[in-house]
Amino acid sequence: MYTSISDGIEGAPDGGDARERAFDERLDRALKIEPPDWMPDAYRKTLTRQISQHAHSEIVGMLPEGNWITRAPSLQRKVILLAKVQDEAGHGLYLYGAAESLGTSRDELVLALLSGKAKYSSIFNYPTLTWADVGAIGWLVDGAAIINQIPITRCSYGPYARAMVRICKEESFHQRQGFDIMWTLAHGTAEQHAMAQDALDRWWWPSVMMFGPPDSESTHNVQSLRWKIKLFTNDELRTKFIDQTVPQAEQLGLAIPDPDLRWNDETKHYDIGPIDWDEFYRVIGGNGPCNKDRLQARVDAWEDGAWVREAAAEHARKHGSDAA
Amino acid sequence: MKKEWPQWEVFVRSEAGLAHKHVGSLHAADERMALENARDLYTRRNEGVSIWVVKSENVHATDPSETEAFFAPSEDKTYRHPTFYHVPEGVKHL
Numbered sequence: 499m500y501t502s503i504s505d506g507i508e509g510a511p512d513g514g515d516a517r518e519r520a521f522d523e524r525l526d527r528a529l530k531i532e533p534p535d536w537m538p539d540a541y542r543k544t545l546t547r548q549i550s551q552h553a554h555s556e557i558v559g560m561l562p563e564g565n566w567i568t569r570a571p572s573l574q575r576k577v578i579l580l581a582k583v584q585d586e587a588g589h590g591l592y593l594y595g596a597a598e599s600l601g602t603s604r605d606e607l608v609l610a611l612l613s614g615k616a617k618y619s620s621i622f623n624y625p626t627l628t629w630a631d632v633g634a635i636g637w638l639v640d641g642a643a644i645i646n647q648i649p650i651t652r653c654s655y656g657p658y659a660r661a662m663v664r665i666c667k668e669e670s671f672h673q674r675q676g677f678d679i680m681w682t683l684a685h686g687t688a689e690q691h692a693m694a695q696d697a698l699d700r701w702w703w704p705s706v707m708m709f710g711p712p713d714s715e716s717t718h719n720v721q722s723l724r725w726k727i728k729l730f731t732n733d734e735l736r737t738k739f740i741d742q743t744v745p746q747a748e749q750l751g752l753a754i755p756d757p758d759l760r761w762n763d764e765t766k767h768y769d770i771g772p773i774d775w776d777e778f779y780r781v782i783g784g785n786g787p788c789n790k791d792r793l794q795a796r797v798d799a800w801e802d803g804a805w806v807r808e809a810a811a812e813h814a815r816k817h818g819s820d821a822a
Numbered sequence: 823m824k825k826e827w828p829q830w831e832v833f834v835r836s837e838a839g840l841a842h843k844h845v846g847s848l849h850a851a852d853e854r855m856a857l858e859n860a861r862d863l864y865t866r867r868n869e870g871v872s873i874w875v876v877k878s879e880n881v882h883a884t885d886p887s888e889t890e891a892f893f894a895p896s897e898d899k900t901y902r903h904p905t906f907y908h909v910p911e912g913v914k915h916l
Contacts, residue, residue: 534886581866588863595847598829604849605826661846668867807851811827814852 525726530656533599541725542600547616548727549597549658554611555619556590558792562626563635571629578675579632585672589665596657612797620778621704623786630683630690630697636676638698638705638743644669645739646709654726677746684750691751698747699755706770707778709736715775740768828877830856832864835872842874850875 517536524531531537560583567583570576598604610616621639626632647669650662683694710732713719722728730738747754758771780786827849833842845864850856856875864870884892900906909916 532886534883536887584862584866588866591848591863592846598847603826604829664846807827810851810855811825814827814855818852 525654525724528726530659531654532656540721541727544722544725545655545658545727546597546600546602549593549600549655550602550607550610551617551619553590553593553597553607554616555622556586556593557611558618558622558796559639560586560590561792561795562622562624562788563632565626566629566632569629570632575679582636582672582675585668589668592661592664593658596655596661599657608800612793612800614784614793617782618792619708620781620786621708622792623781623789624700624704625788627700628693628697630680630693631701633676633679633683633694634697634701636672636674637680637746638676638701639708640669640672640676641743642705642708642739644673645735645742649729649735650727652726652729658727677750680750680752684752694750695752698752702755703774703777704781706736706740706773707775709733709739711775711778712773737767740770744768827851828879830860830875831878831881832856832860833874833876834860834864834870836870838871842872845869847878 518538521531521535521537521541524535531541563579563586564583567576567579570579594604594607597607607616611618626635644666647662647666651659651666653659653662680694680697683690685691710716713731713733716732719728719731723731744754744759756771758769760769762769781789828851829847829849830853831847832845834845835842848856848859848863850859853875857873860873860875861870865873896902
């Protein structure tokens, strides 16, 4: 699971010295940049921020779905959800590993999240009120994540691209199990159908916003595109998501909550109504329905786990292969 | 802040007969935890039959700024390849 909350560029590009020219040439020849290679500071900082925010999103993303593990409607749904949430932890760990390869330690990355300095995907600041929300997250949020992530498997930074290959392989299970939940509810009783529609009504617009601000307002696109850490613009990815999801909603017999939605025969894409960007910035700014709960849950996990980390380190010191 | 657990590089043998291949890294307090974490992190879908873990600090690598010079000795020795040699017409099993 993931999103492009921020593709912020830190600092200006470095001066045009020989190393920088060699770096640009590697990018032009579509060669990967690897951890020990020279890279401009701004590239390193931007990637560290992008990858670690992606990692934080995977970890915080475990919370809304984890909320339903004990209340899944059958044992099968429960083991599937457990496996999915475990995958999200795995995705977070692959990505922390990729971010660490740029020279920032794991603890620094985690503490940036806990202090509120680092961001994570805004979508996880919405609550999961019913079981149908678990279906909607898999179908829509993971569906959007796949569209965002597939191009990143070809990005210029080797460790990030390789982590993304693993993640994308696992992600399609996530989307299908979500669609399967929606399908079952949509074809169930009238109440179950209504529950599925309600979940779509609440998750549709936040999912559309996951691709970030419109291209006209996103100042980061150009540099990230040149660096090949982003391969398509926010609007291109958003259009792709809408085009592939609208027919799926029709097959489910559910209505997309957008009265302006219609197929445009000239552009061969769907036209949509206005996106409420005020809501997007309000939630990113810390005032979504669950921002405080999500961060508090991560702080509690870190603090409650401190004695375990210390005890394991002490055990390793006394009994590990390096013990004196 | 307490010192964080060491970082380990993980190598997985995907099936009997193949070599172990680097798949990524993780943190663990000791080698047993590193192996168990590697199983949970990198083989959730039957991706492996054997795992190696090595502390990252014990991995030594070539210097990317010296790549050209370091690998130069093998560059101009085309006679090491069978395609260097002319096989006369009619000669078989060579």
